[in-house]
Amino acid sequence: MRRHEVVVVGAGLAGQRAALAAVDAGRDVAIVTKLHPLRSHSGAAQGGINAALGAEDSVDTHIYDTVKGSDYLGDQDAIEFFCREAGPTVIEMEHFGTIFSRGPDGALARRAFGGAGFPRTIYAADRTGLALLQGLWERLGTSRFTLYEEWDLTDLVVRDGRVHGVVAFDRKSGEFDEIAAKSVVLATGPFGRIYGRTTNAHSCTGDGVAVAYRAGAVLKDMEFVQFHPTALLETGILITEGARGEGGILKNASGERFMSRYAPRVLELASRDVVSRAIYTEVKEGRGFQGPYGGYVHLELMHLGKEKVESRLQEIVDFSRNFAGIDPVTQPIPVFPGQHYMMGGIGTDIRGATNVRGLFAAGEAACVSIHGANRLGGNSLLETLVFGKQAGLAAAAYAETAAAPEMRATDLDTSTAPLRAWSSRTDGEDPTALRTEMQEVMDRYVGIYRDEPTLLEGLKRLRAVKAKFARIRVVDQSKVYNVNLSDALETGHMLELAETIVVGAYARTESRGAHARTDYPKRDDARWMRHTLAQRTPDGPSLSYAPVAYTRWDPKERVY
């Protein structure tokens, strides 16, 4: 058994920032991560990070835009805190060494993003996530902590409502071990791989969220799934909103700039849920293009000129050339929406605390909630850093006074028993095939538009996959880097979470932000301006609801 004061699971921006805060607070910190920190999915974020640093802009406008973008489901007290921290957070990252793009005056450059009143998205070309990840890892590298690199999280040890540590295994040796901790921060990122068509990396499987859910943590607002308007057609690879922020436009098959019909004022820079639904509708109603990989529309950058496209959207140029055979300097990019971001996650307060003592969460794995029903572009990178730091500070403070964790001799055995069973079967279901089945169900039944019959059908099919999962077999018997076992573990995690999405979506009989019910097309503030809370029972998620915190901004109809 290993022992630390604070264990952070996940080493993307939220996890690293939490670890840094806890180290700086004087705690003995370990990071457990299945990827080398620099390979974390935070690095895939392209467009930028929001902070109202411009003279014409204000924190209040950022707050208002975020509240409105959330379709009034974001907690306004949390959003106020979040937006106030934005400036200092970005400046701190610059001081840590992040290389941002600059304006002619040497100040941080800013670009326009969807749903924002002013250009307030600070960026590093179109690889802002990578730039921040490098800057933070460089800074964290000067601190003392223990890194469990390429370790898979298998379980969280919770007894008497309090966390005592985690169980994980080292991919390189195949050894399971307990890591006792006074407090644990889960920063394991998203679970977009529940869907087949997603911009998320293969590793985005919600391990921390699922493990917390099993251990009794409350999940919040799981039904709110963001579909990014512009994912590359065949592969679902992300084409940043920055492409539209720099002036990119969307056209349907008849060459019409169709956003004028959906968001006449801001066109392509409406918020993501609005643009995604517009593209989906264009294609569904026969105005899109059709090809071997389905319907799509065009994202045009040609009119921006070679120099601007190649300097500010360098990665996009490479992605398009390498993954779609398209040169965006001279050709339109074929795009269609793809799952991109999970607004839901482990329910936390503003300090990252969950309903389990000693358990904290931050980043996309968590739901504070600041994004409510729809996240604005540029707010997720900011969230990782602002709330990663808060969770790290809170976990450190908790660890300072908490009693020593009590791991029991049976913890390791109990936690690893299912995995051993998978590996000892001589016959059973193939976990990889079940993952694909789950993804097909979610793509087809729990997509951009939802209604009661499709959600019920989705739930039925999902539960059938889940039932089969009880009989999976892991073929690979090697101890060394057994990806087959990791895959199975991840698929189990995702199946738990997928169910909470469908159940939450079925129950919410209104349309709000990214949750669009064709059978309930209106937002219903009287009944539904509240958060969905899901807790695990043997029969599936049990739902309850909590009020939205609101301070200054009364709900209004959301028009762009």
Added chain:
Amino acid sequence: MAETVRAAFEVYRFDRAKDAAPRYDRFELDLAPHTPVLTALLKIRGEVDPTLTLRYSCRSAICGSCAMQVNSKSRLACQTPIGPELARHGRIVVEPMRNQPVLRDLVVDQAPFWQQYDRIQPHLILDSRHPMPEGKENPMTPEQVDRFKETPRCIACAACYSACPAVEADATFPGPMALAKLYRFVVDPRDTAHQDRLLAIQPGGLWTCLRCHLCTEACPKDVRPSERIRDLKEMAVRVQGATELGSRHAVGFKENLRDRGQLNEMKLVRQTAGLTGMVGEIGQGIRIFRKKPEILHRPRKIEGMDEVEKIYAALDDGKEAPP
């Protein structure tokens, strides 16, 4: 669906826990020519052999996980379509990266690579006499940002490390990625240890680079490590003068050409190794003398010396000088 081709893969298989030697497994699949190697490998894993082991995550050339040897070139599997590989080689041989021990199949132990990265002190070195501006960003002009060249694009995939013959010959050599990263700090206006960094990297570091440019060829993000190593060498000489074997050789080479338009090899050996060092080269010198007695004569100025002078004048003007 798009048109498909029959693709044959030969994949390196090895499990350090149980195999004495590697083997190659053959898989054949029908795939569209633009299918990336990674997608093909995942299809093999999903449909044929779930034990095929590889690292991967983003599938969009940004996480740096899936670097491997594809038909003997260091590539990101996610960014390498099968069509051109099949057209050139008729099959696709997939092997783990070089210069790092194999754990299993296509997964290598990257510890040596990360150790070299750590060695260059990959973080801003600050000086309390130059505090960061309170509550504000450090000003940095677009021109200063341009001086980083393409180094911020590095995704630490280690394709360059795998391709580097200097790493293969000398495991203490930092390798292209670490040196490109070093460059990134040496041109960073916020960093206060530019000179110390250059001095620290010289012994056994910088001058081991063979200038073969295989790293630049391998880099999937166009970071061009070999060009940044060249820049570091020039900066190092400017800071310290020619004090290392490698730098003395480079400077001697340059002076020889400026002087005569061709090499004076005797002189170059003396400039590089020093008089005492020449003693050690006597054996080699005699062997060369037997084949090429004119080595003892001082070479004449070549014809067209005026052109050489023009080149050097342009260089001295700083037109070609690195940042």
